[in-house]
Amino acid sequence: MTIKEVSEKYDLTNDTLRYYEKVGLIGPVKKNKSGIRDYTEEDLKRIEFVKCMRSAGLSIEVLKEYIDLFAEGKETEKARKELLKRERENLRKKIEKMQEAYERLNYKIDVFYKDK
Amino acid sequence: MTIKEVSEKYDLTNDTLRYYEKVGLIGPVKKNKSGIRDYTEEDLKRIEFVKCMRSAGLSIEVLKEYIDLFAEGKETEKARKELLKRERENLRKKIEKMQEAYERLNYKIDVFYKDK
DNA sequence: ATATAACTTAGAGTTAACTTTAAGTCAATA
DNA sequence: TATTGACTTAAAGTTAACTCTAAGTTATAT
Numbered sequence: 281m282t283i284k285e286v287s288e289k290y291d292l293t294n295d296t297l298r299y300y301e302k303v304g305l306i307g308p309v310k311k312n313k314s315g316i317r318d319y320t321e322e323d324l325k326r327i328e329f330v331k332c333m334r335s336a337g338l339s340i341e342v343l344k345e346y347i348d349l350f351a352e353g354k355e356t357e358k359a360r361k362e363l364l365k366r367e368r369e370n371l372r373k374k375i376e377k378m379q380e381a382y383e384r385l386n387y388k389i390d391v392f393y394k395d396k
Numbered sequence: 397m398t399i400k401e402v403s404e405k406y407d408l409t410n411d412t413l414r415y416y417e418k419v420g421l422i423g424p425v426k427k428n429k430s431g432i433r434d435y436t437e438e439d440l441k442r443i444e445f446v447k448c449m450r451s452a453g454l455s456i457e458v459l460k461e462y463i464d465l466f467a468e469g470k471e472t473e474k475a476r477k478e479l480l481k482r483e484r485e486n487l488r489k490k491i492e493k494m495q496e497a498y499e500r501l502n503y504k505i506d507v508f509y510k511d512k
Numbered sequence: 513a514t515a516t517a518a519c520t521t522a523g524a525g526t527t528a529a530c531t532t533t534a535a536g537t538c539a540a541t542a
Numbered sequence: 543t544a545t546t547g548a549c550t551t552a553a554a555g556t557t558a559a560c561t562c563t564a565a566g567t568t569a570t571a572t
Contacts, residue, residue: 284518284519295560295562296560298521299561303559314569316519316520316568317519335497336496337494339559360512364504364505371497375498378494381451382487384445385487388480393476400548411530412529414550415529430537432548432550433550
């Protein structure tokens with residue numbers, strides 16, 4: 281799959297896809313004889329995972345850390361699990377804060393601006 | 397209340413408090429004869445609101461927009477309500493994405509890394 | 513054969529939201 | 543009176559995550 285197709289499929293720009301590759305979140309993606317990227321199914325799965333986590337606010341640094349651990353093999357499974365648990369907890373807290381703000385917006389809209 | 401007390405109460409640095417004031421999210425805060433800030437109850441309420449919304453990811457630009465509308469008076473109530481509804485919807489979508497990522501982390505932790 | 517469009521790279525530029533720095537004022541304490 | 547520590551300002555610096563630019567190559571359509 282070409283970079284264009286991938287960028288359309290996942291709604292990420294070509295630049296972002298190459299940037300993710302450069303910082304080591306994906307790939308290195310295979311290239312054909314004329315140097316053009318050809319994404320595999322594996323690559324797509326990784327992109328989808330990264331996109332999901334990024335859209336939830338996990339930093340590139342953390343994702344890179346996880347992916348590097350993964351590349352190191354089985355002996356890092358415990359460390360990976362710890363990392364995921366840590367990020368899950370961060371996420372939980374963030375969701376909580378957002379829900380607080382959400383309730384507050386609800387209140388303002390429904391009570392303060394009721395008749396506007 | 398001094399800037400130090402406020403910064404401790406809300407866990408924001410002095411710098412951030414002055415920055416928020418500079419960009420117009422709060423104040424202008426009253427100063428005593430020697431130029432030192434003395435925050436009022438009104439100021440604190442605003443700070444608390446801004447902190448809550450910032451921690452949920454609303455941009456300074458949007459908050460500024462809302463606060464400027466507020467300062468313009470009653471005739472902007474409808475516009476303010478629209479703004480809040482827009483931001484509430486953005487927030488809802490973001491919470492949804494974060495929950496998706498959260499579930500995914502849960503799954504990885506509980507299934508993939510079950511015995512690690 | 514040539515123009516067009518999609519791809520490539522390295523590296524510079526952008527944006528938001530702080531954060532730090534430098535230089536200075538002021539009040540309380542040794 | 544001198545020093546300490548908290549405050550002040552304007553402006554420069556930082557960081558993350560892209561995003562754009564410039565210069566070049568390649569494949570396809572006319």
